[in-house]
Amino acid sequence: MAQVVIAGCGYVGNALAGMLLEEGHDVFGIRRDASALADGIRAIEGNVADPRSLGPSPTRVEYAVFAVGADECSDRAYRTA
Secondary structure, three states: OOEEEEEOOOHHHHHHHHHHHHOOOEEEEEEOOHHHOOOOOEEEEOOOOOHHHOOOOOOOOOEEEEOOOOOOOOHHHHHHO
């Protein structure tokens, strides 16, 4: 069982987390609104663009996935993401 952190648990991140959970992995999801995480995902609430806003992180991370989307369709938003 691996410990996985997914930054950006929107549509894609939640789907990946579900597959990983089915395989028995321990999954943490970073999202601004942790209430929107799928069942079984351990929440790290905060904004990846502001690392100081992030909640406590797991003590061990074996895999990290960056699946953050932009807030809007602009160059600035994509650079921030």
